[in-house]
Amino acid sequence: MTTPLIIGGVEVAPGSSVQLNIPVAKLYTDTELTLPVHVRRSKKPGPVVFISAAVHGDELNGIEIIRRLIQQQLNVIRGSVILVPMVNVYGVLNQSRYLPDRRDLNRSFPGSPKGSLAGRMAHQFLTEIVSHCDFGIDLHTGAIHRSNLPQIRADLSDEQTKKLAESFGVPVLLNADLRDGSLRAEAVSSGTRILLYEAGEALRFDELSIQTGVKGVLNVLSSLGVVRKSRRKNPISPFIANRSQWLRAPVSGFIHEYVGLGAKVEAGDVLAEINSPDGSLLDQLVAQRAGIIIGKQNIPLTQEGEALFHLAYFGEEEADEVVEHIELMQDALEPMPE
Ligand SMILES: [Zn+2]
Structure with a gap:
């Protein structure tokens, strides 16, 4: 019934x-x-x-x-x-x-x-x-x-x-x-x-x-x-990621980013440089530990303290597999109809 x-x-x-x-x-x-x-x-x-x-x-x-x-x-x-x-x-x-x-x-x-x-x-x-x-x-x-x-x-x-x-x-x-x-x-x-x-x-x-x-x-x-x-x-x-964290801008300025969504980063990697309008380097955004970028802001301008990259943390061996599977997901994309 x-x-x-x-x-x-x-x-x-x-x-x-x-x-x-x-x-x-x-x-x-x-x-x-x-x-x-x-x-x-x-x-x-x-x-x-x-x-x-x-x-x-x-x-x-x-x-x-x-x-x-x-x-x-x-x-x-x-x-x-x-x-x-x-x-x-x-x-x-x-x-x-x-x-x-x-x-x-x-x-x-x-x-x-x-x-x-x-x-x-x-x-x-x-x-x-x-x-x-x-x-x-x-x-x-x-x-x-x-x-x-x-x-x-x-x-x-x-x-x-x-x-x-x-x-x-x-x-x-x-x-x-x-x-x-x-x-x-x-x-x-x-x-x-x-x-x-x-x-x-x-x-x-x-x-x-x-x-x-x-x-x-x-x-x-x-x-x-x-x-x-x-x-x-x-x-x-x-x-499964049991922890994630937003990395915030250390200073205000123009962002030049080096990594995109789905990328794996290691501790010490520079994710972005933040420059003044005249081009001088103000500071770098550095990953404190290894993770996968699962979210990011898209405007290349930032105010000090603003959340820029969302990192998910996995086990050491898992991270490489996660990246592989993200690529598989991207490859599975069907071509857009004409
Ligand atoms: Zn929502």
Whole structure:
């Protein structure tokens, strides 16, 4: 027996595919703000999984990942998949991470039906979507002018979450704490296991991030038995970083960087030089220990103390394998259609 699935007051029958718009709030323009949701249900019972994007409204790669999944006509053979391409519709409209009052939706969970717009959105998303789900994949990107190497962040101390994270097929898994007010922290209480996919930068489409994300979601769904297993074996195995750190600019100036996303650095390596506008060398940014660059800022200007490179730390032997697998991930990029 499959349990009834009721979203936004609509019962979605087993074996059906529906598109819904869940009311969230009325705007001062007299416009109804609604949450677009696509549901694919199999006749057979099985896990219920949500895939969400744009909890931060300016993070676009996830919207494109979900668009491609919808276009591929996901064939759900067990359980249900709930696709939510724009959780923060308001932010997408404003091309902004935030909601009114500069509220961050991912710090506004669990929210409440009488709260601010952020609180209401958080509450609606939690009650209408997340509470039905056994698993979820929340798609994010770096901030504006900051790029992330495709990576999964999750609570890897939980065995089942770890297994799921490994099945995604990215080289870097970051064991991440649960932040207060975040979707992941709140989902723990409803027993929903969540992976957070981080790739690319805000307000941009990045093909590597998008293709890796589409494959990753399908890999996770197939490992749960929700879609058929693909015949292609994923050659990319994951490595867990238990620690990561942002390296900050020692002085203000113009940056000349020597390393990019996915690079391995050794202790003592110069990652960037910081120069004055007249060209004289002010200081160097030096790695204190060996790691892999999983995030970086893209503007070649910096203010003292600004975070420039995000390094993930692995075991000594692992690091070379991580680099190899990052290359495999880049090689797996399919050519763009003409
Ligand atoms: Zn985000």
